[in-house]
Amino acid sequence: MSDQKIIAIIGATGAQGGGLARAILASGGGQFAARAITRNVDSDKARQLAADGAEVVAADLDDEASLERAFDGAYCAYCVTNFWEHFSPEKELAQAANLARAAKRADVRHAIWSTLEDTREWVTLDDKRMPTLMDKYKVPHFDAKGEADAFFTEDGVPTTFLLTSFYWDNFIHFGMGPQKGPNGSLAIAFPMNGEKLPGIAAEDIGKCALGIFEKGDELIGETVGIAGEHLTGDEMAAAFTRVLGQEVRYNAVPPEVYRGFGFPGAEDLGNMFQFKRDFNEYYCSVRDVEASRALNPDLEDFETWLGRNKERIPLG
Ligand SMILES: NC(=O)c1ccc[n+]([C@@H]2O[C@H](COP(=O)([O-])OP(=O)(O)OC[C@H]3O[C@@H](n4cnc5c(N)ncnc54)[C@H](OP(=O)(O)O)[C@@H]3O)[C@@H](O)[C@H]2O)c1
Numbered sequence: 249m250s251d252q253k254i255i256a257i258i259g260a261t262g263a264q265g266g267g268l269a270r271a272i273l274a275s276g277g278g279q280f281a282a283r284a285i286t287r288n289v290d291s292d293k294a295r296q297l298a299a300d301g302a303e304v305v306a307a308d309l310d311d312e313a314s315l316e317r318a319f320d321g322a323y324c325a326y327c328v329t330n331f332w333e334h335f336s337p338e339k340e341l342a343q344a345a346n347l348a349r350a351a352k353r354a355d356v357r358h359a360i361w362s363t364l365e366d367t368r369e370w371v372t373l374d375d376k377r378m379p380t381l382m383d384k385y386k387v388p389h390f391d392a393k394g395e396a397d398a399f400f401t402e403d404g405v406p407t408t409f410l411l412t413s414f415y416w417d418n419f420i421h422f423g424m425g426p427q428k429g430p431n432g433s434l435a436i437a438f439p440m441n442g443e444k445l446p447g448i449a450a451e452d453i454g455k456c457a458l459g460i461f462e463k464g465d466e467l468i469g470e471t472v473g474i475a476g477e478h479l480t481g482d483e484m485a486a487a488f489t490r491v492l493g494q495e496v497r498y499n500a501v502p503p504e505v506y507r508g509f510g511f512p513g514a515e516d517l518g519n520m521f522q523f524k525r526d527f528n529e530y531y532c533s534v535r536d537v538e539a540s541r542a543l544n545p546d547l548e549d550f551e552t553w554l555g556r557n558k559e560r561i562p563l564g
Contacts, residue, residue: 252281253323255461256356258309258347260284260302261293263417264328264362267454273300280461285318309343312350319354324461326454327351327400328362329393335513337385337392344396352403358468359400359407360457366394367523370530377526378503378519387520389513408460411473413535415450416553420560423511426488426496427564434492434563436485437499439506439521443528445484446475446535449553452544459543473535477549484550491554492563 255272259265261284272282282302286294289304298304307318309329319325327347329340344361351359367387373380385391400407418424419436426434438445456474460467479487481498488496503525507518524531541547548556 250281252277253279254283254303254321255280255324255326255458256283256285256305256319256322257326258285258307258315259326259328259330260297260304261286261288261291262328262330263415263450264412264453264457265326266293266297267451268326268457269297269302269454270300270451271455271458273297273302275458280324280458283318283322285315309346310339312346315346315350316353319350319356322354323357325351325354325356325359326362326457327359331389331392332513335388335516337382337388340389340392341396344393345399348396348399348403348405351400351405351407357406358461358465359405360410360460361397361400361407362393362412362453363397363409363471364390364393364411365523365531366391366397367519369394370527371523378522379507379515381515381519387523388516390520390523406465406468408467408469409471410453410457410460411471411534412453413446413448413473413475415453416447416476416550417450417557420557420562425561425564426492429499433495433497434488435497435499436481436488437501437506438481439501439503439518440481440525441500442480442482443525444478444480444532445524446473446478446532447484447550448474448476448540449548452476452540452547455544455546456540463543471534472539472543474540474543475532475535475537476540476547476553477537478532478535479550487551487554491551491558492561 485498
């Protein structure tokens with residue numbers, strides 16, 4: 249029987265968990281084996297993971313017993329929720345609570361909870377700088393994750409709290425790529441003013457997570473922030489210009505304008521960018537690039553990522 253330790257991976261068919269699964273599988277006969285958890289073991293992505301050597305197991309974040317079964321016998325668990333599937337902080341909280349209880353009951357020795365800040369610790373609900381959303385949140389998809397940290401702590405799960413960063417992949421998949429303005433020139437737009445936005449290649453998140461698991465107990469109980477590079481909007485636009493060979497500008501749209509863009513989640517993201525802008529020194533300081541590279545020596549900077557992905561970026 250193999251003496252590899254099993255890492256049970258929530259979201260293994262997605263960006264974060266997928267990066268972790270691929271990193272484990274690439275390490276071949278290393279100390280860990282990948283158990284990919286998905287609701288649909290017959291999807292193309294699940295079948296690909298199985299073909300690449302992962303154990304594929306069915307479970308649903310809404311079903312605690314299924315999670316406990318999926319975690320059974322695992323040494324580590326990567327825990328992530330997908331706010332953007334349902335846009336409900338309450339559902340995200342319930343799913344995180346299920347994860348924490350299941351990890352405890354299955355006696356997981358090291359969990360990573362993919363979290364973000366509860367921004368209400370910086371901007372209280374009565375703070376008028378940004379609107380309160382859904383009655384009790386400032387940045388719903390951040391606040392619920394940060395609030396859920398306590399579930400892991402209170403349930404006594406040995407956990408590393410992983411603070412992720414803005415995926416550069418949002419320029420491909422999330423409608424944030426360069427858009428043509430009325431004069432035909434391309435621009436990226438987000439409300440960071442001249443402050444730096446920590447970003448990361450989504451694939452690198454899983455590689456950093458593997459680096460955390462490889463450290464054994466060292467980072468249990470710690471909060472670890474990761475980023476590939478911290479760049480201003482102008483610096484990102486300059487990288488786009490160099491890599492695409494056509495001018496891309498940065499439009500520092502104000503948060504109140506961004507919140508009114510009208511796409512689903514625009515208010516949440518407007519508040520999110522404002523939080524990153526207004527508390528920029530803190531926000532950058534907890535996402536150290538060199539510490540991230542120490543966990544993942546392959547960590548990409550923005551221009552490297554862009555060079556690899558330029559054909560995939562839709563130019564609106
Ligand atoms: N975009 C960004 O810049 C950014 C930055 C930091 C953090 N985040 C956070 O990242 C999270 C999403 O992670 P991701 O980007 O890795 O996701 P993703 O690529 O959209 O994939 C979602 C994954 O979650 C799994 N999943 C969703 N609901 C599930 C359920 N009920 N039971 C079991 N599995 C479920 C899916 O598995 P199956 O469909 O196979 O079951 C899939 O593997 C969000 O909460 C977001 O707030 C995003």
